[in-house]
């Protein structure tokens with residue numbers, strides 16, 4: 543088939559009446575992101591199409607050697623565009639571009655190629671990046687937008703953490719999820735009025751959120767504690783990991799999914815490390831350092847809010863997580879989720895979540911090294927760590943994945 547790949551810029555003119563499609567990665571966090579984009583004047587839709595048609599569209603338009611997250615994100619876009627729900631001449635798609643050495647930096651080009659092949663060469667692809675890569679005159683990441691995005695990460699992490707710690711013990715089924723929805727809607731509304739963004743407002747909101755979750759009637763039940771780590775998309779996206787969190791909940795587990803704030807801090811830290819080793823722009827170094835300090839500050843606000851109340855278990859500060867992993871893997875391992883993935887497994891084991899699902903996409907070499915490749919080493923430190931690596935790819939069946947997890951849970955029950 544003949545097709546041409548041109549870069550179509552998303553212009554200010556388009557921003558007036560185009561709809562931007564956002565892939566389904568993190569339910570809670572992306573609702574906030576969607577709200578922020580709407581406040582900036584962009585009409586957005588958070589895609590929810592799922593199932594075999596998404597995977598088939600990915601397989602049809604992306605080479606099957608490509609890593610699974612790329613395949614499934616592109617598949618979701620094309621499946622949505624082919625559904626007839628959108629005016630394909632008034633729609634754009636957005637995708638993250640990390641700027642790292644991994645293939646994630648190149649998804650953009652894969653997506654453009656796939657869109658052209660599927661008959662949508664006119665659709666602009668917006669790169670969401672903070673590394674100064676591709677720019678679009680109609681979509682800009684300004685400082686106020688970045689501040690709102692960081693607040694979205696903290697609120698999203700907090701709601702995810704509390705929902706997961708309450709859900710297995712709630713007396714009235716659905717209370718935790720209802721509370722999460724309530725806070726998501728309230729905070730999105732606050733965002734519309736530029737509220738909830740300063741550190742003081744965040745402190746107050748986070749305290750209120752913890753208090754309101756602590757008021758949910760709960761009863762003590764013995765639950766298997768399971769942590770989820772892995773490549774960022776497969777770890778968080780129910781679309782990619784076949785509803786892993788829900789499955790574990792149905793199996794009677796308490797789930798712990800380390801938050802996005804840690805990943806952001808890891809990313810900024812790596813950029814600073816690169817400048818230290820290879821040299822670089824001093825202004826950029828200064829800005830990155832300010833962002834790192836800001837992230838550490840809001841992490842402290844979040845952890846303090848949980849500890850002051852005392853009902854729930856707070857995550858470890860990033861600084862501590864970084865220290866924990868030092869004897870095990872080099873900080874130079876920064877491809878994919880890098881040393882952070884190994885560190886999260888150790889953090890979970892130390893925090894009592896000794897049963898761990900390590901979600902690995904097919905074709906993801908970096909995360910096979912820092913995930914599956916580090917299991918033996920982690921077991922030397924934590925002999926009771928019960929870790930199962932699960933591969934996610936278009937050919938892997940949900941039944942097969944769930945059966946492997948059930949075997950891990952059988953060991954967990956014995957250990958209990």
Ligand code: SF4
Nearest residue numbers: 609644645646878906
């Ligand atoms: S981290 Fe893995 S899945 Fe993500 S782009 Fe790199 S190789 Fe692909």
